[in-house]
Amino acid sequence: MTAILPDAAAANWVDRYAPQSLRPWLKLGRFDRPAGIWLLMLPGWQGIALAAAEKGQLPNPWLLIAFFVGAALMRAAGCAFNDIVDRDFDAQVARTALRPIPAGLITVKQAWLFLVGCSLTSFLILICLGWVAIGLGVASLVLVAGYPFMKRITWWPQAWLGLTFNWGALLGYAAATHTLSWSAALLYASGVFWTLGYDTIYAIQDIEDDALAGVKSSTRRLGSKVREGVAIFYVLAFVLALAAAWVGGLGPLFLPLLGLFGLHLSRQAFATNVDDGPGALKIFKSNAQAGAILVLALVAGLWTPAGF
Template sequence: MTTTAPLPDAAPANWVDRYAPAWSRPWLRLGRFDRPTGIWLLMLPGWQGIALAGAMAGRAPDWKLLVEFFVGAALMRAAGCAYNDIVDRDFDAKVARTAGRPIPAGQIKVWQAWAFVALCCLISLGVLLTMGPLAIGLGAGSLALVAAYPFMKRITWWPQAWLGLTFNWGALLGFAAATGVIEAPALLLYAGGIFWTLGYDTIYAIQDLEDDALAGVKSSARRLGAGAPRAVAMFYAVAVALALAAAWTADLSLFFTPGLALYATLLWLQARRVKIDQPRLALVLFKSNTWAGLILFVGLAAGAGRV
C-alpha cells in the first residue's frame, strides 16, 4: 500500500506517520489514531464521572475503571470515526481537509471499514461486560447516539449539540460504573459536558466553513457566522456553571475550586482568541480542550478532600 502525506488536521510529526508500518497507516488513520485529541475528548467525560463518584465517597478515582475507559474510548472513537467515514464518504471527497481520508482516497474499501468497525465494537463490548448492569445498559444505549450522529449535519444546523450528547455520555457511564446508580451530580456533569462540546466543536467546524457550504453540510459555525466567538463564550459559561452545580450538589470540598477556576480560565481564553477567519488557530484552540477536560478531572478528584 502506498504511503501518503499526513492529513491536514494531523500533527506533521504524529506517531503513525513516523513509526507505524506503511501497511498499517491507512487503518490507523481510519480510526484517527494519528489524531489522539478525539480519544481524550471522548475519554475525559468518563474519567470525570469516575472522579465525581469517587469524590462523593471521599476516595480517589478507581484506577482500574480509568484504564478500562481509556481502552474503551480509544476503540469506540476508532469505530465511530470509521462509521462516520463510511456514511460521509461522498461528502469527504468534496472537502479539502477530508479528501485524503482512507475511504475517499481509495486506500480502504467500504466493506473493510465495516469489518474494522465490528472488530473495535466487539473488543469494546468485552471491556463493557466487566462492569455492572446499569453501566452495560448505558453503554449499549450510546450506540443509538453514535449511529445517528453522521446524519445530523444533513438535517440540523446543530450537529455539534448531538456530538455533545454522544461524547459526554461517558460521564453517566463512568459514574454508573463506579456506583451502580445515576444521581443528580452526574446528570449536571453530563449537561455541562454537552455545552463544553458544543463550544469546542463549533470552534473545530470553523476549519471547514467554505467547504461545508459548497458541500451542503450544516454546522453550528455556519449557522452562527460572525457570532460564533460570542456564542462559544456563552456555551462555555454554561458549561462552567453546570460543572459548579455538579460539584455543589455532590458536596465536594473547596479543593475542587482551583481546578474549576483554571478550567474556566482556559475556556475563556479560547473564546477570547477564536476568530471566524482563522481556521488554523481554530484547530489549535480545539486541541487545547484536552487540557481543559483533564484539569476538570483533576479538580473533581481533588474534591474528595475535606478542608
Template sequence: MTAPLPDAAPANWVDRHAPAPLRPWLKLGRFDRPVGVWLLMLPGWQGIALACAMQGRLPDPALMAAFFVGAALMRAAGCAYNDIVDRDIDAKVARTAGRPIPAGQISVRQAWAFVGLCCLASLGVLLALPPLAIALGVGSLALVAAYPFMKRITWWPQAWLGLTFNWGALLGFAAASGGLQAPALILYASGIFWTLGYDTIYAVQDLEDDALAGVKSSARRLGEAAPKGVFGFYVLSFVLALAVAWFAGLGPLFWPPAALFGLHLSRQAQRLDVRDGPAALALFKSNALAGLLLFAALAAGAWRPALGFAAGG
C-alpha cells in the first residue's frame, strides 16, 4: 500500500484498495480526496433544487445523478490541469510534493491526455442538457483555465475559485428550468462567498510553504485575522442564501435546515486557528455537510402550506 498524500484520509479507498498501477491516475484526479467532488457538485444540486422548488416540486433524481457524474469528471480534469500548471510550485510545498506529476509518477504529456479524456466524457453528460445549460457549461472552461494562474497575480485566488466552483448553481438552475432568474444569480453570489470562506480555511495549511514559494492566498493576506475574515465571508453567504428564499418565494420548511447551515458556518469560523493546519483541513472537509444543508433547505422550500408539492414532484 502506498503512503497517502498529506491531505487525503489515511484510510482512503485509493491507497487501500485500488490496483497499484491505477493509484497515480486516481490521485491525479483527486479521487482519494472526494470532498472536492461534493464541493463542486453541491452548487449544481442547489441550483436544481432551487429551480424545482420555484415550480413547487422536488429535485429530479436523474438530473442530480448526471451532475454527480459531470462534477466528478470535471473536478478530475481541473485538478490534473492545475497540477500541470503548478508542477514547479507543487514540488516546493510539502503538502503537494508527493502529487503524481512533481513526484515523477505521471508525465506532463500523460496528464494532458487524462485531462482530454475526462473532458470528452463530461461533454457527453453536458450535451444531454438544455441549450442554455450547454452554453453555460462551455463558458465555465474559461474560469477553469484561468484559475491556476490566480495565485500568481492576486491575493484572492480563493475568490476566483468561488466563481468557478459555484458556476454549477447557474448550470443546475438552467438545466432544471431552461432559463435563468434572479434567485439563481443570488444563489451563485452566496456560493462565491461560501467558497471564499472554506478555501481560505484550506489555505491555512500552506501558510509557511506558500510564503517560501511566493504563492499568494487569502489566508496569507488576512494572516491572524483569517478567522474574522472567514466569518465575514460566511455571513455574506448566509444572508444571500436567505435572500434567495425571499425572492424565490420558498415555503417555510426552508428555514430550519437553512438555520443549521448558518450555524455550521459560524462554528467553522469560531474554531479556525491559523496555527493548526490539520484542524483547518477538518473544518474545510466539513463543508460537504454545509452544502448539503443548504441543498436540503432549498429542496424543502418547494412545499407551501396551501399547495403542497406539485404533481409529479
C-alpha cells in the first residue's frame, strides 16, 4: 500500500480513487500533485494567448488542449527522470523518501519504461505543431536532461528549472505562428524569473534536509534574504511581462489583469517565511492561479476599447 506523500493533498484523487496497482505509477508522474502540471502548461498557454492577441484573435482551443495533454505527459516523464537520477538523495530527504523509487515500489528499469512511454506519446503531439515547434521541442530535451544535475553544481538550480518549465512559452507561440518574436522572448524571460521565485519558495520545505544531503538551492544561497530575493525575481517577472505585451502591441485591457498578476506575486513575496515549510507549499501552489491570471491578461490584450 502506498502512503500519501508529504507535498500531496490528503484528499488527492490518486489516493482516493485510483486502483492500488496504479498508484505508484501515478505518483511517479506526480499526478497526485497536479500543481506542477499547471505550472508547466500555463507558459505554453501564455505563448498561445500572446500570439493570438497579436493577431486580434482568441486562442486556438485545440492548441490549448494539445498543450494540456503534452504538459501532463512531459511533466510525468521529467519527474520520472528526476527521480531516477536523484533516488539516493531522495532517500535522505523526509519529503521525498516515500516516492515510488526510493520506497522500492517501482524499479529503476520500470521507471525508464514509464519515461519512454510518456515521451513518445508527447512526441506524437509535437509533430503536429509545425517545424519550428518541433525544433524547439527537441531542443528542450537538453534542459530537461540537465535539470536533475544542477543542484549538484550550482546554487541556482531553480533558474535552470525556470529555463526548462517556461520553454512552453516559446513553443506555444511557435505552434500558433510557426515563427518566433521578441515579444515571445520577453514573455519567456518573464516566466524564467517567475519560476525562479516560486521554486525558491518551494525549496523552503527542504532547506534543512538539503543542507544535510549537500543539495544546493537558491533558497540556501539566499539564506535570510529569501523574501527579498523572491520579491526581486517577481518584480522582474512583472516588468518583462509588461514589456512582452508592449512589444507585441497588445491593447490596454491587458493592464488591469497584469496589475492583478503583480498583486498576486507581491502578496506571495510578502508572505514568504523561510521558517514556514507548510506555508511555503501553500504559496507555491497558488502560482497556478497567478499563471492563469497572466493567460487571461494576454487574452484581454486582443481588445482595444473604443476611443483608444
